[in-house]
Amino acid sequence: MSPSKFQVQSSKFKVAGVVLIACCLLLSGCGVRFDMQDQPRYKAYKKSEFFSDNRASRDIPEGTVARGQLKENKAFFTGKIDNPNPNAQVESTTNEQGNTIVTSFPNAIDEFPLPVTKELIDRGQNRYNIYCIVCHGPTGNGDGMIVRRGFSPPPTYHDDRLRNAPVGHFFDVMTNGWGKMNPYADKLSAADRWAVAAYIRALQASQNPDQILRMNTNTAQPAPQTQTSPGGGH
Amino acid sequence: MAQFFHKSANNIARISMILAVVLAGTAFYVYTQVARSSYLTGRYLEKQQPVQFSHKHHVGDDGIDCRYCHSTVETTASAGMPSTETCMNCHSQLWADSPYLEPVRASFRDNKPIEWERVHDLPEFAYFNHSIHIAKGVGCSTCHGQIDDMPSVYQENTLQMEWCIACHREPQKYIRPKSEIYNMDWQDADLTAEQRTKLRADHKIRSTELLTSCSTCHR
Numbered sequence: 001m002s003p004s005k006f007q008v009q010s011s012k013f014k015v016a017g018v019v020l021i022a023c024c025l026l027l028s029g030c031g032v033r034f035d036m037q038d039q040p041r042y043k044a045y046k047k048s049e050f051f052s053d054n055r056a057s058r059d060i061p062e063g064t065v066a067r068g069q070l071k072e073n074k075a076f077f078t079g080k081i082d083n084p085n086p087n088a089q090v091e092s093t094t095n096e097q098g099n100t101i102v103t104s105f106p107n108a109i110d111e112f113p114l115p116v117t118k119e120l121i122d123r124g125q126n127r128y129n130i131y132c133i134v135c136h137g138p139t140g141n142g143d144g145m146i147v148r149r150g151f152s153p154p155p156t157y158h159d160d161r162l163r164n165a166p167v168g169h170f171f172d173v174m175t176n177g178w179g180k181m182n183p184y185a186d187k188l189s190a191a192d193r194w195a196v197a198a199y200i201r202a203l204q205a206s207q208n209p210d211q212i213l214r215m216n217t218n219t220a221q222p223a224p225q226t227q228t229s230p231g232g233g234h
Numbered sequence: 235m236a237q238f239f240h241k242s243a244n245n246i247a248r249i250s251m252i253l254a255v256v257l258a259g260t261a262f263y264v265y266t267q268v269a270r271s272s273y274l275t276g277r278y279l280e281k282q283q284p285v286q287f288s289h290k291h292h293v294g295d296d297g298i299d300c301r302y303c304h305s306t307v308e309t310t311a312s313a314g315m316p317s318t319e320t321c322m323n324c325h326s327q328l329w330a331d332s333p334y335l336e337p338v339r340a341s342f343r344d345n346k347p348i349e350w351e352r353v354h355d356l357p358e359f360a361y362f363n364h365s366i367h368i369a370k371g372v373g374c375s376t377c378h379g380q381i382d383d384m385p386s387v388y389q390e391n392t393l394q395m396e397w398c399i400a401c402h403r404e405p406q407k408y409i410r411p412k413s414e415i416y417n418m419d420w421q422d423a424d425l426t427a428e429q430r431t432k433l434r435a436d437h438k439i440r441s442t443e444l445l446t447s448c449s450t451c452h453r
C-alpha cells in the first residue's frame with residue numbers, strides 16, 4: 001500500500017465522519033425547531049397578544065351587514081307581524097311551578113314563513129334532540145335530563161295554551177329566550193328555528209291525535225336562502 | 235514473518251460487524267418509538283384546565299349531545315368551543331353555588347372568556363376541517379375515543395401523519411352511517427366488509443389517490 005493512497009483513503013474517512021456527525025446533530029436537532037408547527041397566524045380560539053381582550057376570534061363590527069344577511073324578511077327572522085306593537089298588552093299568569101307564563105301573543109305570526117315539508121320537520125327533530133331535549137324532554141313534557149337534575153321545569157307543550165299559541169311565539173322564545181331559558185339563536189339558524197317550531201307542532205299532534213295539525217304556511221314572501229349554520233363561516 | 239493479528243481477531247471482527255448492525259437497528263427502533271411516545275405526541279396526557287369539567291358526567295351520565303356545546307362541528311373547520319353563556323344555560327341554576335364553577339361565573343360576570351387548554355393541537359402545516367369528516371361519516375369516537383368515559387379529556391391518538399394517512403388510505407375501515415356519528419357506543423365491528431364498501435360509495439368518499447395526495451392536508 002503506497003503512502004499516497006493511504007492518505008486519500010484517510011481524507012475520505014474524514015469526510016464520511018464529518019457527514020455522519022452532521023447527520024446525528026441534524027437528527028437530534030429535529031425536536032427543537034417548531035416554527036413550522038406554530039406559525040405566526042391565528043387559528044380558532046388562539047390567544048392574541050395584539051387585541052386588548054386577548055381574543056383572536058373577533059366579533060363582527062357593530063352595524064355591519066354580511067352579504068345576503070340583511071334579514072329583510074321580518075316574519076322569517078323575528079317570527080313577529082309587520083310593525084309589531086311593543087306596548088301591546090300581554091296577558092300573563094303564574095303557573096304552579098311559579099313561572100310567569102303568557103296567555104296572549106299579540107305580535108307573533110301564526111303562519112310558517114317557509115314551506116313545511118317532511119325534510120323541515122326531520123331537520124327540526126334532529127335539532128330538537130340536540131338543543132331542546134335536555135330540558136323539554138323527548139316528547140315536550142318538560143321532563144328532560146336537566147330538569148331531572150333540578151332545573152326549573154319548563155311548561156309542557158301539551159296544554160291548550162301552547163297548542164293554540166301562534167307558531168311565531170315558539171320562534172321568538174328560541175330567538176330571544178324566555179324566563180329561565182337562554183336564547184338559542186347562536187346555535188340555531190333562523191331556518192333551523194322554524195324547523196324546530198314545525199317539529200314542536202308535530203310533537204303536539206303526537207300527544208293529542210284529535211288536534212288539527214296547525215301548519216299554516218305563508219310563503220308569499222320567498223324564504224331567504226336557508227342556511228343551516230348559525231355562523232356559516234368557513 | 236509473524237502474523238500481525240492473532241487468529242481470534244477474525245471472531246472479533248465478525249462480532250463487531252454484527253454488533254454494529256444490531257446497534258444501528260436498535261438505535262433506529264428507539265428513535266421511532268421515542269418519536270411516537272406520548273412524551274413527544276402528548277397522547278394520553280391530561281391537561282390542567284381552569285374548570286374541572288367532566289365529559290364523563292355531561293356526556294356519559296347526562297346524555298347531552300356533542301353538538302349542544304360543540305355546535306359548529308357540522309359546518310366549520312373548528313368544532314366550536316361553547317361560550318360561557320352555554321354553560322350558564324344550565325348552571326344558572328344547577329350547582330349555581332359550587333366553588334368549582336366560580337371560574338365560569340367569573341367569566342360570565344366579567345364578560346371574559348374561559349381560557350381552556352387546547353388538548354388536540356395539530357401542527358399548523360396540516361389543514362384539518364371537522365365538518366368534512368362529519369359529512370363523510372367519521373364518528374367522534376373514531377378519533378377522540380370514549381369521551382363519555384373521560385372525566386378529564388386527553389388525546390386518544392398520536393395525531394401523527396401515519397395515523398391520519400392510515401384512514402385516508404382505507405377510509406371504509408373507519409366510517410359509519412351518518413346516523414351513528416355521535417354514538418359513543420358504536421363498534422367498528424358492527425359492519426361487514428361489503429357494507430363498508432357500499433358505505434364508502436354512499437358517502438361519496440373520493441379516491442384514495444386524492445385522499446392521500448399531499449395538498450389534501452398540506453395546503
